Amino acid sequence: MYEIEFTPESLQDLRxxxxxxxxxxxxxxxxxxIYEPAVxxxxxxxxxxxxxxxxxxxxGVFRVFYNVDQIVKIVSxxxxxxxxxxxxxxxxxxx
Numbered sequence: 001m002y003e004i005e006f007t008p009e010s011l012q013d014l015r016x017x018x019x020x021x022x023x024x025x026x027x028x029x030x031x032x033x034i035y036e037p038a039v040x041x042x043x044x045x046x047x048x049x050x051x052x053x054x055x056x057x058x059x060g061v062f063r064v065f066y067n068v069d070q071i072v073k074i075v076s077x078x079x080x081x082x083x084x085x086x087x088x089x090x091x092x093x094x095x
Contacts, residue, residue, distance in 0.1 A: 002037055004030070005076050010080050013080040013091060016091040017062075024059065025080060028064070043059070053066050054067050065077075
């Protein structure tokens with residue numbers, strides 16, 4: 001089981017969303033990233049190139065960018081944004 005850590009920037013990103021959206025994002029993080037966060041699925045994949053973070057979790061229009069330390073079993077959530085079309089927005093600003 002992996003421990004989830006949020007960077008200060010990702011916490012600011014999370015606060016940007018409405019409460020029900022925050023709950024959707026947190027629930028998905030706890031469900032998808034606690035066990036095997038480094039296994040690719042339809043909604044969880046390795047980024048190429050890894051400019052923001054090495055991994056991306058897709059939750060509808062929301063995106064969670066994270067890194068995995070498999071030795072100490074920590075998932076570090078780096079940024080949280082939304083991607084309504086082909087552009088990712090962080091706190092309402094184009095990323």
